[in-house]
Amino acid sequence: MEDIEMKKNWRKYVSTGVVLSATALLLAACGSSSSSSSDSSKTEDSSSAKVSGDIKLWVDTEQVDMFKPIVADFEKEYPDVKVELTAGSSADAKKDVSKDPSSAADVFMMPHDQVGQMADAGLLYPFTETKFADSVKDNNVDSAVEGATWKDELYGFPYGVESQVLYYNKSKLSADDVKTWNTLTSKGKLGTNFGDAGANYIFGPLFMSNGDVLYGDNGEDLTGTNFNNEKGIEVLKWIASQKSNSGVVQSSTEALANLTAGTTDAFLSGPWSKNDVKKALGDNMAVAAYPTVDFGHGETPMKAFLGVKLFAVNQQTKSPVAALTLAEYLSNESSQLKEFEEIGTVPSNKDLQKNEKVTSDAVAKAVMEMSDTDHSVVMPKLPEMNSFWPAMDALINDTYKGNIKESQYQDKLDKLVSDISKTTE
Template sequence: MKVDVKKLLIGGSILSLSAMVLGACGSSSDDTDTSTAGDTETSTKVEGDIKLWVDTEHIDALQGQVDKFEEEYPDVTVTVAVGSSADAKADVSKDPEQAADVFMMPHDQVGQMAEAGLIYPIGEKQAETIKDTNVEAAVDAVTWQDKIYGYPYGVESQVLYYNTSTLSEDDVKTWEGLTSAGVIGTNFAEDGANYIFGPLFMSNGNVLYGDDGEDINGTNFNNEAGIEVMQWIADQKDNAGVLQASESALSDLQSGKSDAFLSGPWSKNDVEKALGDNMGVAAYPTIDFGSGAQQMKAFLGVKLYAVNQQTQAPLAAMALAEYLSNQETQEIEFTENGVVPSNKDAQSSDAVTSDAVAKAVMEMSDTDHSVVMPKLPEMVSFWPPMDALINDTYKGQIKADDFQDKLDKFVSDISKVSE
């Protein structure tokens, strides 16, 4: 069945189709199930040849699950190919009809791809399963304008890695304690500071694109709390416990030049090599911006599978996406690739709860420690000016008298798409 996006968009029929085709996706492979859309009874046989795009490092872990899926759905053939989840929007939009039926992607592209008609909204049955089985932050991340558009399979946040021979658990509970007892190597002055320190503004009570991350005019960084954050960033230049480091952060940690750095689960193996038994992991510390201690927050990312809206086998594609995001597959992904599960039961498994990095990421995934990265298409306009704001403030190129004007301009600039 080939889906014509233009026809489906007329009269909201795309939602009717989704409700119709998704009814059977969470069921077994019984191919005689039927579902009703309006007054029409429609066959929901799960069949077809579908293509799956996954990042290279996931192929070995997922192949066994794909084989099991094909056993459960004998009328479906899955071809696994390498794709780049980070480039999902660009790769799918080049030629949606030739793109994979199911593909990995990061949640912050959901809004752009939904608006472009590239991914399916998920029907009620599977949506309820996603809500019931995954942590709240993951559900929020795959939701766009009150509809779920993806199947989450992992959560990702930065954590604090530190050397336990120089820093204690109490030291790393506060930024002040951390930078008094040791040195953190981190990036305020180069590209990429936006991802690490952009959430400081939310740490101090502000919001980015509103409370739900979907309000184009909902950013309020240009207030007193935002000015406090700017001053705090400027003060870090003279903080002896802060070492400017980007590419050198890991080597500085290994050499003893620094005692801590902020990174994600992707750095776990490298930090273990650098610190050995002295590797410590913790959630972010608190920070006092001038009005009392606030929990330092990070951006939370969610990994998900999405279904191409141009797929010719929507039932098979949606069944596969659900299968590859179930508890069993998430546990395999954690064991093989270190992906921290979004599934609540998988998070409770012994393997996950006994892993220090996973525990820290799960703590960071609550609303007190992180903010789900907004999915608004205008988010592409956030990154360059945020880098400039942090870099120039840290370097002393933006003076205190100019903080308000710079924040006013920033809030205005990020309300427009500038691709």
């Protein structure tokens, strides 16, 4: 055991040393000019340095064609950089990069909830003390910057935000009807999932809606979860009460089919369902932020988990300045606009969120409303979230089904908090 720990510490020390030495040169290069930089592998005077290098870029398979013209424009602006654009999987970023970091892409897409694991494993290039950090902080909404940050270090370039919203049939429900859970489920039928796998993602944030925190205020405190209090018990009571709510139709994989058939009038999902809902409801499709809920103290916004889409740089890149410059370019305002227009990615760029093309899109408008702190919580990046998901699913499912009695709520919450606060290897 002692030998294993020594190896872990040695790897951490070596990887940190590599980044520190490269970052020192990067800082020198970035400080020379706002328009030119030097790769960390170069030692020439930074005033004459250029952004150069061969860069491998991974984007999601279905987005390769969209990024081809963006990459071509980048290469025109930076003729000393050659970009190899290939298909990858943002969802599998940690798995794919960790297989062999030295041969993995220099720049790749990733979801923000993998930042903690990848940063601690020495897979991501930190750039807090560079001009690129200023660009990220100045141009993106605060929640997106939070998603790109781990232990006060910036590791990613946000290019989109993602949250669940409420889709509904406006021939059955009005905009006022969907403002509160009570009116939504008394005047219509909501298809949603309390009883099957996946309830964790939809209803786990209810605890934060009622004032509790998951892994502390910043989502990085392993022992900072406080669901096992009176507020947490109130949430479980509310979940249990939904079993007898005639306006709630338990719907998991069949949620969209129920909406199409008219069995339900609304359901909770994300931007990824936009085209399917449009097909199901046609001109009757409407979108709104989540309704408010009442845990016994008055109406409060029902929160959702917020996801942030990032471009990140491989810590082992041989051309960090070129890689960081490309990541910045792929996530700038014009690139985010193209990504929104072509695939519907809701931008994280502050100015673009005010663009009429974005604000006139009902789904984007609802997601942007959900992205503020009143309506969402940035999904924690701690590796221990792997323990949270199954434990939260079991708690919500069994509470809804009545398998857990009210007298057991405190013990079940105590166990949940204990289980998700254990360090994972």
